[in-house]
Amino acid sequence: MKRVAVLGAGISGLSAANFLIREDIELTVLEKANQVGGLMNTISKEGYQLEMGPNSVMLNNPEFLDLLKDLNLIDSIIYPENEAAKNRFILMGKKPEALPSGPGNLFGNKIIGWSGIATLVKEPFRKAITNKEDESLASFCKRRFSVSLFDNVIDPFVTGIYAGDPEKMSAKYSMKALWEAEKNHGSIIKGLIKSMRTKKADPRQQELPKQKMISFKGGLKTIPELVHSKLGNRLQLNATVNSIQKLPNSYQISYSQNGQSHQLEVDYIISSLPAYAEANLWNNSYGNFSEELKKVHYAPTVSIHLGYHKSHVKNQTPGFGILTRVLEKKSYLGILFINRFFPHNAPAEKDLFAVIIGGSRSPELTQLPQEELISKIKEELAEAMDISGEPELVNYIKWEKGIPQYNLGHEELIKEELFFRKENPTYQVIGNYIHGVSVADSVKKGVLAAKSIVG
Numbered sequence: 001m002k003r004v005a006v007l008g009a010g011i012s013g014l015s016a017a018n019f020l021i022r023e024d025i026e027l028t029v030l031e032k033a034n035q036v037g038g039l040m041n042t043i044s045k046e047g048y049q050l051e052m053g054p055n056s057v058m059l060n061n062p063e064f065l066d067l068l069k070d071l072n073l074i075d076s077i078i079y080p081e082n083e084a085a086k087n088r089f090i091l092m093g094k095k096p097e098a099l100p101s102g103p104g105n106l107f108g109n110k111i112i113g114w115s116g117i118a119t120l121v122k123e124p125f126r127k128a129i130t131n132k133e134d135e136s137l138a139s140f141c142k143r144r145f146s147v148s149l150f151d152n153v154i155d156p157f158v159t160g161i162y163a164g165d166p167e168k169m170s171a172k173y174s175m176k177a178l179w180e181a182e183k184n185h186g187s188i189i190k191g192l193i194k195s196m197r198t199k200k201a202d203p204r205q206q207e208l209p210k211q212k213m214i215s216f217k218g219g220l221k222t223i224p225e226l227v228h229s230k231l232g233n234r235l236q237l238n239a240t241v242n243s244i245q246k247l248p249n250s251y252q253i254s255y256s257q258n259g260q261s262h263q264l265e266v267d268y269i270i271s272s273l274p275a276y277a278e279a280n281l282w283n284n285s286y287g288n289f290s291e292e293l294k295k296v297h298y299a300p301t302v303s304i305h306l307g308y309h310k311s312h313v314k315n316q317t318p319g320f321g322i323l324t325r326v327l328e329k330k331s332y333l334g335i336l337f338i339n340r341f342f343p344h345n346a347p348a349e350k351d352l353f354a355v356i357i358g359g360s361r362s363p364e365l366t367q368l369p370q371e372e373l374i375s376k377i378k379e380e381l382a383e384a385m386d387i388s389g390e391p392e393l394v395n396y397i398k399w400e401k402g403i404p405q406y407n408l409g410h411e412e413l414i415k416e417e418l419f420f421r422k423e424n425p426t427y428q429v430i431g432n433y434i435h436g437v438s439v440a441d442s443v444k445k446g447v448l449a450a451k452s453i454v455g
């Protein structure tokens, strides 16, 4: 019987583990925390439901669909309110301005402007540089589009998704699809149109819903909790992996649990540990790999949830949220209008906002005392959304090591991981700091790693 260990029970590890629950596999999942889900966690507070980590999760690959089918969750999926999900805003001065929701309403849009339209029209005809090794995301986007389109739209979006600094982020690894579009088709727009056509011709892609964003009545933690209940005693909580020894045909894992040391010998390992934890395992035997893992920068992030009675919020425009440009000098990177796209997360007469702060743009704000930051954010949110009065719900959560950044130099990590994988074909690394950071990518990596073991 194959002996398999999955390290870490966040969504990547759990996606792998779920696939490995079968009779001919002796499976052990080791998780440091006293609960599953890692970054993916939902809490209930004062009648509201709050996502602590990811909020907007995209069902955009077949492996994710298979996981949800396997967990009998397809009929429980909640899709967002259509109009709200489409309306996205950028803060321009004191007030939010709507971005065009499609090519049809590009004309007359204040954020894009005529020069933005001209930039988009010219992009397919711009000279492509396809032999470049790597470049910063900022330089790539400014080269393909324009400085103003970058400042007004792309930078706010990148910051909203990755909480990163586009001047430091690698274009090749942070926005792989766009990078490859230029490389293979000479233009981002042409490349994206081609890849849309390819997806349309793929029957598995066609099974995916048109609206990709998903949630559940009990929030996103529904997924980790279901896998947890299936794992039974295959899952060890409060179990911290401390070291791994490579044996001729297997691995010996040393972990501690409730003050006691344990050893576990397995034939295969799927590791979803964060880069800094993985680095500690290979200090001596794979020094270069370990060094590259230590270099991975995690952008610190704070999420503050604020709930108000709707009568206190004058701006009732349906929408997904607001992103900010650097020049606005706001304390927040973005505001999500949670209940307007997922009403199940708040009582009917209430408005729930999630305000995202910090990232690589303003990491120092995550170090402010909680009360000071909350009071700053209340004031800025009140200005953007025309709010009077105090919130009835306040929740603060800090991720000291939030989203890992695929910065320039990421290629070295890719090379070292490849070398490690060649020497250790039965050890797979699927953490969110490599080959995709989103929840959908994490699920895909987990499922594919597990499939490769089952054969």
Ligand SMILES: Cc1cc2nc3c(=O)[nH]c(=O)nc-3n(C[C@H](O)[C@H](O)[C@H](O)COP(=O)(O)OP(=O)(O)OC[C@H]3O[C@@H](n4cnc5c(N)ncnc54)[C@H](O)[C@@H]3O)c2cc1C
Residues within 6 Å of the ligand: 007, 008, 009, 010, 011, 012, 013, 030, 031, 032, 033, 036, 037, 038, 039, 040, 052, 053, 054, 055, 056, 057, 058, 239, 240, 241, 242, 272, 273, 274, 277, 301, 303, 399, 401, 402, 403, 430, 431, 432, 437, 438, 439, 440, 442
């Ligand atoms: C604030 C925030 C917002 C985000 N928003 C979105 C979003 O809206 N949409 C989206 O798609 N993605 C989003 N992401 C990214 C996404 O949530 C993560 O990349 C994804 O959840 C990672 O899952 P994972 O299982 O790889 O890692 P994790 O969830 O970090 O799981 C790793 C697990 O390993 C455990 N562990 C660590 N060390 C040890 C050890 N030594 N021994 C045993 N176990 C250990 C940890 O306790 C943890 O449970 C967001 C991330 C953050 C931080």
